[in-house]
Amino acid sequence: MFFSLGAQAQQPDKAEPLSEIAQVYTEAAREVSALDATEPNINKRIAAYEKFSFSPELKPRLKAVFGTDKPFAPQRLPDSRGRQHYQSVLKAGSHTDAQGHAAWSDIILKGDTSAAGNQMNYTGEMASLNVGVASRLQLSDLRLGGSQARASDGMWYGAVNLSVARIAVEDGITGKLLMEDLRFKTDMQRRGKTVDLAYGLSIRSAGAGEHKVERVNVATRVLGMDGQVMADFTRFASSPQLQQLAPAAQTQVMLRKFKELGVALLKGGVSVVIDDISAAWKGQVASIKGRIDFAKATDAELNSLPAIVKKLAVRLEVRVPVVIIEEISRANAAKAVKARSPAEQAANPAQMAALEQNMADKVMTDIRQSGFAVVDKDEVRTVIELKNGVLTLNGKGPSMFGLKNGKLPMPSTPTPMPMQAR
Numbered sequence: 443m444f445f446s447l448g449a450q451a452q453q454p455d456k457a458e459p460l461s462e463i464a465q466v467y468t469e470a471a472r473e474v475s476a477l478d479a480t481e482p483n484i485n486k487r488i489a490a491y492e493k494f495s496f497s498p499e500l501k502p503r504l505k506a507v508f509g510t511d512k513p514f515a516p517q518r519l520p521d522s523r524g525r526q527h528y529q530s531v532l533k534a535g536s537h538t539d540a541q542g543h544a545a546w547s548d549i550i551l552k553g554d555t556s557a558a559g560n561q562m563n564y565t566g567e568m569a570s571l572n573v574g575v576a577s578r579l580q581l582s583d584l585r586l587g588g589s590q591a592r593a594s595d596g597m598w599y600g601a602v603n604l605s606v607a608r609i610a611v612e613d614g615i616t617g618k619l620l621m622e623d624l625r626f627k628t629d630m631q632r633r634g635k636t637v638d639l640a641y642g643l644s645i646r647s648a649g650a651g652e653h654k655v656e657r658v659n660v661a662t663r664v665l666g667m668d669g670q671v672m673a674d675f676t677r678f679a680s681s682p683q684l685q686q687l688a689p690a691a692q693t694q695v696m697l698r699k700f701k702e703l704g705v706a707l708l709k710g711g712v713s714v715v716i717d718d719i720s721a722a723w724k725g726q727v728a729s730i731k732g733r734i735d736f737a738k739a740t741d742a743e744l745n746s747l748p749a750i751v752k753k754l755a756v757r758l759e760v761r762v763p764v765v766i767i768e769e770i771s772r773a774n775a776a777k778a779v780k781a782r783s784p785a786e787q788a789a790n791p792a793q794m795a796a797l798e799q800n801m802a803d804k805v806m807t808d809i810r811q812s813g814f815a816v817v818d819k820d821e822v823r824t825v826i827e828l829k830n831g832v833l834t835l836n837g838k839g840p841s842m843f844g845l846k847n848g849k850l851p852m853p854s855t856p857t858p859m860p861m862q863a864r
Contacts, residue, residue, distance in 0.1 A: 461541035466503045468689075470513070473497060475685030480677065482596060483559030485526060492516050509535045514551065525554040545572045560592040583607035593632055595673040601629040621648040636710075637667045657722040668710040675703045711738040716758070726765050732758035732826075748831070748852045756828035763821050767809070768802060775801035813838050 460468070477490050492515070496504060501511035510533070519527035529552050536545035546568060553564035566586035573579045583606065590600030604626045612618040623646035630639045643660040678684065678699060684692060713735045720729035735755040743749035775798045782794070810817045814835035815824035824836045832839060832848045839848020 461537075461544075462503070462539045463507050463537045463542070463544055466500070466507045469500055470496065470504060472685060473500065475682050478682070480596075480680070482592060484555050484562050484592075485557075485559035487559075488516050488528060488555075492518075507535075507537045509533055514549075524557055526557065527554045528552070542573065542575050546570070561590070562598075563589045577611065577613035580610040580612075581606055581608070595632070595669060597630075597632070597637075597669075597673050597676060599630050599632055601627060603627045617650050619648075619650050622646050632669060635669050636665075637669045637672050639664045639667065655721050655723055656725070657720075657727075659718055659720050661717040662719070663715040663717065665713040665715060666710070667707050667712055671703065671706040671710065675699065705744060708736055708744060709739055709741070712736050723766060724769075726763035728762045728766055730758055730760050732756070751828075751831045751850055751852075754828055756826065758826040759823070760826060761821050761823045764806070764817070764819070767806065767822060771802040771805040772798065775799075814840060 473496055474491070474494070477487070477494060481487050481490070494512075495501075496511060504513065505511045513532050514530040517529045517531075519529055521527060529550070531551070532546075532549040534547045536543070538544075547570045549566070549568045551564065551566045553562055555562045564587070566584075568584045569582070571579075571581040571584065585605045586603070588600065588602040590598040590602070592598050606624045607622070609621040609624060610618055623644075625642070625644045627642040628639065629642075630637060640663045641660065643658070645658040646656075648655050648658060679696070684695060687695065713733060715733045716731055718729060718731060720727055733756075737753045737755070739749070739753050743753065778801060779794050779798045786794075806817070809815055809822060815822050816836060825834075827834045827837075831850050831852070833845060833850065834840075834848050839845070841847055844851045
C-alpha cells in the first residue's frame with residue numbers, strides 16, 4: 443500500500459528536477475509494481491512483498507534516504523481469533539538535498555486480515571512530518587484507520603479515516619497558514635450493480651492570522667456509479683503495465699482513462715448529494731445543501747450541449763448570515779474608499795465613513811429588491827434550481843451573464859461536445 447501511489451505521483455519530463463527522496467520513492471514504486479497487484483488475496487500480496495528485494499542499484503539509495511533498503515518490511519505477529527496480524531515500521535529519519543528537506547517521526551502501520559485474505563483492518567500513525575526549503579509544511583499527529591472487504595468484483599469496499607491534528611504551511615511571504623483538527627473520511631459501498639461513495643471532511647479552524655474560519659465541514663455522496671465501470675478502472679489503474687510506463691506516457695494514459703471513466707459514469711446516470719457544505723466565521727454559519735442529478739445518456743446526447751443541460755437537475759439550498767454579507771460588503775467598500783486620494787480622505791473623513799456605509803448598505807438593498815433571495819433579520823437564503831435547461835434563484839429566472847429569464851443560451855445548431863474519449 444505504501445508504494446501504490448508512487449508511480450501515479452510522478453512529474454512530467456520537463457518539470458524541475460525532483461529531490462533525491464522523491465526520485466528514490468518513485469523508483470521504488472516502479473519496482474514494486476512488478477508484483478502482481480491483481481492478486482485478490484491480501485495475505486499473498488503481503489507475503490510477496492516480504493520476499494521481494496529491490497534492485498542492487500536502488501538499495502543503497504533507499505538506505506541513504508530512509509535508513510533501510512526495504513521500507514515498511516512487514517513483520518508477522520501472532521494470530522488471534524482467526525485473524526492474521528502484521529506490523530510495519532519506518533524509523534524516524536530525515537533527508538536534505540538541494541531540492542528540499544524532509545524529516546519524519548516513526549511511521550507505524552498495523553493491520554489484521556482474515557485467513558481467506560478478503561478482509562482487512564488497519565491503522566497508521568506518525569507524530570510529525572516536516573517538508574520544505576523555501577516554503578515549509580509541518581504536520582502533527584497524523585492517524586489513519588480503515589476497515590475493508592473484497593467483493594466478488596475484486597473491489598475493496600469499506601471506510602477509511604484520516605486525521606491530522608495540525609497542518610502549518612509557511613513561505614516567508616504570505617505568512618503562515620494554519621489548519622487544526624482536520625478529519626477526512628471515505629466510505630465506498632456496493633449497492634447491487636452500482637457503487638456509492640461518501641466523502642467527509644471537517645476542519646476545526648483554518649486561516650492565517652486574524653483571517654480565520656472557525657469551522658469547515660463537507661459531507662457529500664456520489665450515488666449510482668456503474669459498479670463494473672468502477673471495477674474495470676480500478677484494475678487498470680493498478681496494473682503493472684501502467685506502472686511501468688514512463689512518467690509522461692503514464693500521465694497521458696491516465697488522463698485519457700479518467701475522461702473515459704467520466705463519460706461511462708455519465709452514460710449510466712449518477713447523482714451527487716450535498717448533505718452539508720458549511721463554514722463558520724465569527725460564530726456565523728453559511729451553508730449549502732442539495733443534490734445534482736444526471737440522468738442516463740446516450741453517446742449522441744453526451745456530444746450535445748442542449749442534451750447535456752436537459753439531463754441535469756440541480757437543487758441547492760443556500761443560507762448565508764446577514765452579518766457575513768454585511769462584513770464582506772463593508773470590507774469591499776473600505777477598499778474602494780481607500781482607493782481615493784489621501785487628500786480627499788483627510789479632508790472629508792466623516793463623508794468617507796458615510797460613503798463606506800452607504801456602499802455596504804446598498805448591497806443588502808439590492809439583494810432584497812432583486813427577488814432572488816429571501817432576506818430576514820438573521821440570514822439570506824435562496825434555492826438554486828436548474829431543470830429542463832432553466833435556472834431559477836428563489837423561483838425567479840435571472841437575466842444576466844447571457845441568461846434570459848433563467849434560460850441558458852444555446853447554439854442554434856447542434857454543437858458537438860468533446861466528451862467522447864478518442
